[in-house]
Amino acid sequence: MDYDPGDYPPFAVTVDLVVLTIRDDALQVLVVRRGEPPYEGHLALPGGFVRPQEGLGAAARRELVEETGIGHVPGHLEQLGSYGEPDRDPRMRVVSVAYLGLAADLPLPVAGGDARQAHWSPVDGLTAPGGPLAFDHATILRDGVERARAKLEYTTLATSFCAGEFTIADLRRVYDVVWGTGLDPRNFHRKCTGAPGFVEPTGRTTTAAGGRPAQLFRAGPATALNPPILRPGR
16 A cells, blocks of 8 residues: 555654752752743743754753753663653644653753743652643653662662762662662661672772761662662562
């Protein structure tokens, strides 16, 4: 059968970004306030339309720079999933490819493009259906948070939330914040230092006044945790 483009309705492709970091002892996500309809004035994940001659990854990086001024996610960036419900965008049929980024110490965003504002916001309160996020971005954010939580169990990506050198207590704080739990310090230390290639000692210690100096570590070469560090209750 001959292919006739007229048999298929046109649709657009967008990219949306779930960029997570830890600020003020909370898991926070990068959001913008939309400056144009639809959903003008609503919070949304940064993102936008893919240009005709543009790849998905290039579009994600461009939109991140244009709307937030952040040019690079140094920790980790991966494709999260695709979202294509027919009514997800009131303008036309739009399929979105979402990306998940994890990083430590990202700068304060500077709004640009069609974003009126850009800022970090705690994840809590943004993931509920019918909440403040535009489109289906609450669903995308929930999926991104769950992906991050799952990856902390089986991969070494928790170090993406840490600085170049960190203590085991710093790393445990990542797990506690992302999982919303409190892990036993001694058991966590044993699991981290016993997982091959997870962390490596730097030979240095903290110099903070008061208390005993803590050993400093850096991310090791491993990408998978063996054995995994499972969430409590799973």
